[in-house]
Structures are given as structure tokens and as C-alpha cells.
Amino acid sequence: MLTKPFFSVVIPLYNKEKYIEATLLSVLNQTFKNFEIIIINDGSQDNSIAIVQALNDPRIKLCSIENQGVSFARNLGIKNARSNYIALLDADDQWYPYHLQTMHDLIVDFPNKGLYCSRYEFVFKNIISKKSKLKDIPDLYRGPITDFFSSNLFDPIIHTSATVIPKHIFSEVNFFDTNLKSGQDTYLWIQIALKHDVVISNAISSKFIKYANSLSKSQHTKGRIFILDKFKKQEENNSAFHKYMDMNRYAIALDYKIHNQQALSHSIYKAINKKNLNSKQKWLYGLPSLFIKHLYKLKNSLDHIGVFFHLYR
Template sequence: MPFFSIIIPLYNKEKNIAKTIQSVFDQDCIDFELIIINDGSTDKSEKVVTSFIDERIQYFLTENKGVANARNLGIAKAKGELIAFLDADDYWYPNHLTVLSKLYKKFPDVGLLATSYEKRFSTKSIFLANFKNINASSNSLMIVDDFFDSSSIDAIAWTSACAVPKSVFNTIKDFDSSITHGEDTDLWIRIALQYKVALATYLTATYNLDAKNRSKEIDIKKKTFLKFEKFEKEEKHNISLKKYLDVNRYSIALEHKISGDHISSKKYCKNIHWKNLHWKNRLLIKQPKTILLLLKKVQTTLIHVLGIKLSSFK
């Protein structure tokens, strides 16, 4: 029985998947199985995957049902004690599984394990994740005191840098397949409400935001978002959760406003306690679509050309 089950959901990533898979086989820790779920790709992704010959690979081809269903199938097939997730255009440094293993051995009763990661916008623009009140490069193993508060800038739990004990899914259940945008956030909230979260502040993974067909390029009308009503009871009594959810509400509201859907934007805004957000957030949401598009273009130019990353969350 492998210690790790690694799950890669795959949809039309022929240009990225080879590097992603190779980053798995470059791991210092070799006690794993690799489960690749091809979610109905129409490009040459399958050809790339089948070019790797290794008995640790399990490959499944399904009809296109979305990333949550693909991950859930992987979870059902997994035999390992720890399930590690990796998206098909992200990649790991060789220490990733070793760090997760050390973290789990130190904190065996947690429900979620995470590591530090970097966000890659281009070859010139790579930024270490910014966790609130936690030094992401301190090379420490810790229990996160307040998962929701610490995730108010960059998320403590980013899917390609996370692992979950398989036993946790017996209690929490799987990814919510009715959500197409934020299904991972939904799962992390459910876990964090019932279990402790452990973090290793070692850089082990790269979030490849330069890759094509990321979810932001999908028509907003085709997305189903985080179902905030699931946590209505908990957020009334958990200040940090309420703030965390408000940050997510704001992000969705802003996305709708930029797309021109003012009705949906206002729907998400009405449940926000604005004191929970930075003054820059409050200013931005009041701007017309034309200004928001201009600011977004400026932000993109600063990141890709000058390597300057601006955020309205700090």
C-alpha cells in the first residue's frame, strides 16, 4: 500500500502535463501511486500521459464532468494513507512529499496539511505566498491557530500544495461537484471547521498562473460559485470565518461587476460586512466597469513586465 495517493485531474493540458508528471517522479519520496483522471480531454493530453511508463501510474479516461468529479473519482480509487492533490499545470519541487510526510508524522490527527507555495505569473514574476501573520519561508512545522484569518491575503490551503488523510473524507465527504468555481475552498472550509490544519512553511510547489485555460477564462455564466448558505450558521458565531467568507463574496462580486452582471454583483455584496475588508476593496467595488477593466490591465502589465504585484487585500 502506498503512503501517498497523488490525484491529478486532467482536461486539455497537453502543453503542461508532462512537466507536472515529471515533477511527481522527481520527488525525493517515492512511496506513492499517481492517479490521473482524464476528464474528457479533446487535445493530445492522453498521448502525453501514456508516454510515461511507470507501474505507479493509474490512468482513467472519463467523460467531461468537471474537476470536482474527477478528483472524487481519484479519491475513490486511492489506496494511500494521505491524498495529495496536484493540478495538471502546476508542479512540485522535489521536497514536496517529504515535507508533507514530516508534517503528518508530527501532527497525525489533523484534517488538512499544507505547504508554502509560489505564484508564477511569468518567468519574470514569481511571488511567494503571503499568509497573514505567518512567515511563509520560515521552514517551520506548525498548527495554524486561525485558518480563516491566516488565509485573508493568500490562502493557507491551495489545492496543489495540500494533502488530506483519506480517513477524513469518511467524515467530511468529497468535493461538492455542484460547484465549478470554489469547490476546493468549500472543502477546506468544511475540514477546517472540524479539524486542525497543519502548515509547513517550506517552499514546495508552484502555482502556475501563466498556464492557459485557467478557470478565470471561463464565461462567468457557466460558473457555479461557493454556496455561502452552507456556512450561514457557523459564520454567525465565528468572526474569522465571516471575514473569510466576506473576502470570497467580494471577489465573486467584483468578478461579476467586471463581466457586466451588476445584479449578481449586488447580490453578493448585500451580505458583506464591509468592515471586514480593506479600504481598497471598498473603493474598487464602487468603480464602474470601464475603470475596473483599466485597473486590471495596469495590474497585469505591472506583474508581467515590471514584476510588481499589487493587491487590494493588504
């Protein structure tokens, strides 16, 4: 009988031939060795499968399916996992060698929690990096987050590739929603954080690698609208959660304004409690859409040369 691994690393794979080898090597080179890797090849049309097979490591389990989307692929990997802890990883992100050891120690020190995460950094052109900035959580803090939604108002606390979730939690929240084309990860985090403690490490142990300089696309925003009205009852009794959801409304309203869908933008903006917005956010939304678009392009260009600023923090 095979020994159950401590972690099951679940990687959805779709046309990532340029990145998947580096991603997998970052897993295979972990100092903590007790893991399996489950790759769900979601109908790739490039050379991704051959690259995975060339690594020829017995810990890698490869399953190929017709393209059904990232949520379906993740769910299938989770359901086939042999371990009690699911470490999520996207096929173009990477871990530092101590990531799984960091997550293992976090689980041992803070058992029976809903979600475990490490800090992460953004990497631009594989050279310039920026660590995530979290509200009211000191860089050296390690443990349960006192107010998850209040602390989630700067950079997101949770990045998919820096996350470990007990397998039974996925069953509790019905896995990733396959009907959502975007925002499915945020939807899952919210469901977990409303019911369970989220624990964070003080270590930066994963890299979110940004390869392209592009604006978000409004068609990908549609899935996020579904989330906005899903938790109205919980918002009524939790001011921090209400503000967090208003920040999501604001981001979506801006996205629609940038893409000249003014009616949708204004209807979402109207639903925001304006007390949850600061003066800079209100000013930015009042600008012409073309000017907002130029500001985002400028921000993206500056990110890629190591100059970082937030448009509406």
C-alpha cells in the same frame, strides 16, 4: 500482495498536453519515493494520454472516462487510491523534488490532523515567481494554524496542488461537490477547517504556474455564490470566519460588477458587514466597472513582469 504506498497522488487530466509531462516528471523526481500516481483522464481530446503513456512508469495508473468535470475526476481518483494520504496535484502545476518528503515529515510530526499544506509560489511565464503571502503566519512557522480563517485573508493558505488530506476526511465531508463548477475546492477547505486543524509547512514546495493573462469569467463565479449562504450559522459564532466569508462576498461582488451584472453585484455587496471592509476596498467597489476592469488588467500585466501588488488588501 502489493505494498500500500504512503501517498496517492491524484491528478485530474483534461487537455493538458503542453504541461502534463513536466507535471509528472516533477512527481517522478521526488526524493520521497513511496507513492502511486492516479491520473483520471477526463475525456481529453488532445495528445495528453499518449504523453502519459510514453513515460512508461509502473507507479502511474491511468484511468480514462467521458468528460464529467474536475470534481468528479478527483473524487474517482481518491476513491481508487490505495494509500491513507491523498496528495492533490493539477495537471499544469509542479512540485519541487522535496515536496512529498516535506509533507511526509509534517504528517509524522503532527499526526491526526484534517489537512496538511505547504507554502507555494506563483510562477509567471516560467521565469518570474512570487511566493504566497499569509496573514499573521511567519515565513519560518511550521505547525497547526492557530486561526485558519483570520490568516486566510491575504493569499489563500491552501492551494490544491500544495495539499495532502487523509483519505478518511474526504468521506467525512462527502468529497468534492460535483454540482459546483467553481469554488469546489474552497468549499471543501472550509468544511475541513471548521472541524479540524490545518497544518502548514515552512517550505515552499510547489509551483502554481500561471500561463495566461485573463480576467475571471462571471459564469464561473456562479458556483461560488452557493457557498456564501451555506455557513450562515457558523458565521454567527465566529467573527474571523464571518470576515473571511465577507471577503469572498466582496470578491464575487467585484467580479459581477466588472462583468456589468450590477443587480447581482449590489445584492451580494449589500450582504457584507461593512465593518469587515477597509477604506480601500470600499473605494474600489465605488469606482465605475470599466475602471475596475482596467485596474485588474493592469495588475495582471504587472504580475507577468514581476511587479506585484494587491488591489484591495
